[in-house]
Amino acid sequence: MTRFSFDLKATDGKARTGVIHTQRGDIRTPAFMPVGTAGTVKAMMPESVAATGADILLGNTYHLMLRPTAERVANMGGLHKFMNWDKPILTDSGGFQVMSLADLRKLNEDGVTFRSHVDGSKHYLTPERSMEIQKLLGSDIVMCFDECPALPADEKRVAESMRLSMRWAQRSRDAFGDRPGHALFGIQQGGVTEELRAESAEALQKIGFDGYAVGGLAVGEGQEAMFGVLEYAPDQLPADKPRYLMGVGKPDDIVGAVKRGIDMMDCVLPSRSGRTGQAWTRRGQVNIKNARHQDDPRPLDENCSCPACRNYSRAYLHHVFRAGEMISGMLLTWHNLHYYQEIMQGMRDAIAEQRFDAWEADFHAQRADGDIERL
Known part of the structure; x- marks a missing residue:
């Protein structure tokens, strides 16, 4: 069995490229993880997600524990088999969703009691139960159970x-135990305060984890504040372990995070945008529902090799979105995920070849040009 490990291949400034080795295959870093909330990346077949270049998916503990339940997934052979995805899966701990989605939650030292947003049923989530659920799901990378306050919040809170x-985090580590081939990541918290982040990083390293996440960002603080934290937070974590920024983000968020030393990211944005008629391209965002596209025979992006750009016009994409056809979300999601993976590959190559600054300047320059002229 392949033990979990991380090889750092090259750095350029603080930007890093490497490979995370897992029992289900390698993850090239920097890595973007599409979000497969309830055992599916919405509007995508698993083989289509793999075709975009994704090495790993994210699954949501909170959603899967409520429906269909972790026990049911385990009885079906685990999440990989259940959703037909044979590459690595990272599962979040459920903490963030409990804070943001659940009704009538009650927090104490032991854990969180909450009512399901699905059917109102009552549940109790603790670090130990979160570890148990993620073990039942069979995820390759397990996240510690944590509490994440929405920002802005006062420093005492x-x-x-x-x-x-x-x-x-200590209780999560104890409950996780020794599981060869599976990894447990700790999550740094501390809001936007450097001293609290340092205290958190020190506490996590004393416990010892296979990787470390920067948590508690992308929760309403804005890009400037997030980048401010990322100027120092990744440096507070071990250089020989993967660093994961949770819940980020827009293309320029991702590039800015990698520039500051982040190796892994996830976000619902490319898939959610695809279902609402938004395409992300190298020239910025395109709103396919706008009337300017209705007679346009050109592709979304002539330099993109995804099926939406290879085989369909802007006029067609506009039409199927307006008509409420399912293929609209499928094609735009595929395009968005393809573009995100293209960004990751571009950064991996640039870091390896020591030209990250030039790549980044070109990335921003193309976006500043804006969309192609209307016909």
Whole structure:
């Protein structure tokens, strides 16, 4: 069995490229993980997600524990078999969704009691139960159970929350045990305060994890504040382990995060945008529902090799979106995920060849040009 490990191949400034080795295959970093919330990346077949260049998917503990239940997934052979995805899967701990989605939640030292947003049923989630659920799902990378306060929040609240998360991190580690081939990541908290982030990073390293996440960002603080934290937070974490920025983001967020030393990211944005008529291209965002596209025979992006750009016009994409046809979300999601993976490959190559700054300048320059002229 392949043990979980991380090889750092090259750096350019703080930007890093490498490979995470898992029992289900290698993950090239920097890596973008499409979000497969309930055992599916919405509007995509698993083989189509793989075709975009994704090495790993993210699954949501909270959603899967409520429906169909972790026990049911385990009885079906685990999440990989259940959803027909044979590459690595990372599962989040459920903490963020409990805070953001659940009704009537009640937090104490032991864990969180909450009511399901699906049917109102009552549930209790603790670090130990989160580890058990993620084990039942069979995920390759397991996340610690943590508490994530929405920002802005006062520093006292952020400090209390961070210290609770560190106690939960120890309990998560203890409950995870020794599982060869599977990895457990700790999550750094501390809001936008450097001293609290440092305290959190030190606590996590004392416990010892296979990788480390920068948590508690992309929760309403804005890009400037997020980048401010990323100027120092990745440097507080071990250089020989993967660093994962949770829940990010837009293309320029991703590039800015990699520039500051991040190796892994996930976000629902490319798939959610695809279903609402938004395409991300190298020239910025295109809103396919706009009337300017209705007679346009050109592709979304003539330099893109995804099926939406290879085989369909803007006029067709506009039409199927307006008509409410399912193929609209399928094609735009495929395009968006393809473009995100293209960004990751571009950064991996640029870092390996020590030309990241030039690549980044070109990335921003193309986006500044804006969409192609209307016909």
